[in-house]
Amino acid sequence: MPELPEVETTRRGIAPLLEGKRIKTAIVRQSKLRWPVPRGLARTLSGRKIESVSRRGKYLLINTGNGHLILHLGMSGSLRVIPADTPASPHDHVDIVLQDGQCLRLRDPRRFGAVLWTTNEPQRHKLLASLGPEPLADDGDFSGEYLFTRSRGRSRQVRDFIMDSHIVVGVGNIYANEALFRAGIDPRRAAGRISRTRYDRLAAAIREILTAAIRVGGTTLRDFSDARGDPGYFQQTLMVYGREGEACKVCGATVRRVVSGNRSVFFCGHCQR
DNA sequence: ATTTTCTCCTGCATGC
DNA sequence: TGCATGCAGGAGAAAA
Structure with missing residues (x-):
């Protein structure tokens, strides 16, 4: 995807x-x-x-x-x-x-x-x-401070918040789940109830995840292929997405999946709070 | 104004 | 084997 x-x-x-x-x-x-x-x-x-x-x-x-x-x-x-x-x-x-x-x-x-x-x-x-900022641009528009400010008063889940292209572009369900794992944030948490410090971690995690994925040609789960018809390799690096029932690669707890807004949310209940 | 639901579409996995 | 069912999800549009 x-x-x-x-x-x-x-x-x-x-x-x-x-x-x-x-x-x-x-x-x-x-x-x-x-x-x-x-x-x-x-x-x-x-x-x-x-x-x-x-x-x-x-x-x-x-x-x-x-x-x-x-x-x-x-x-x-x-x-x-x-x-x-x-x-x-x-x-x-x-x-x-x-x-x-x-x-x-x-x-x-x-x-x-x-x-x-x-x-x-x-x-x-x-x-x-009306698109949000580019997460990988170095213009400073995308930051923890930005996410913190935009999220005040918002009740929606942070997973949905960062998937909204009017907030920040480019983050779909796979990378939203992965970034939230990296930042240690429970994807179901209300966006408006997350601290500035944690948004700093999340903004950094989004940048790191996207950068790492680009480096290996993206993620191929079913049908993605690049301009040469070759698949990406980031799926080998996924920590939570698509890993329901498997052991968390960090703590060994079982990765959970819940459905929210007709989309699967994957997370480790031990690593993410 | 914000949030949720619906909608588009096909391929693949599942289950009877 | 075959068919029905469900799921995957980007994101605008409509509904709530």
Whole structure:
């Protein structure tokens, strides 16, 4: 499931293969994604040159100089750069065909992903305008102090709080659970009832977990693969996620799972308070 | 204003 | 073996 490390891994994989290249056309085999793929995408993109590939949260931004393609991988999306004549599989929904014979191919079985186009500054786009800070940026916007301030008066569980992209981007269920374990915080605790000191630990834990995951190419549980089709390896490092009933790697207590908001929360009742 | 629930979708695991 | 059921979850939209 693409969270920030998987999206960043994808970005690093595709960027050098796309930047400086000119787009020949686009092929849309399935336009029903999270939102409809814009009509006339082929005409819109034809002839444009890709200047850069960047990321904002879990969104990938392909800059063509006078317009941006906004991509989201949703739950099951993956991107590869492959020869344009490679036969398409059933879930290969969109190709961005390059003039050099390669294409950027989006595969997304569950179709929660998105392909959008904007001619405005992407940061102004409705979906990006109200996003929280980047946890790995060094601009100082993301910190324990920030989380502490934003959480005052909030009753929701801290796990849900840090998964809210309007609070901080890029943290999905896997890394939320892992960061909370690393910080020693019970994921069910109310966000507004956690001290400044503990939020310092949590902010640091989020950065460390995301950085470590990027280093090994992200987490592959079912279907994530990078731009070359290779899986990530962070799943070998997971301390609590998906480990219900197994022994905590730190204290040996049994890792618990409870369902909250239709999502599994994994934690060690001994290490996390 | 904040929080919770619903919704989109398919593949895979489970159970009768 | 086959079918029904449930679960996974990013995140906007709607409901509470």
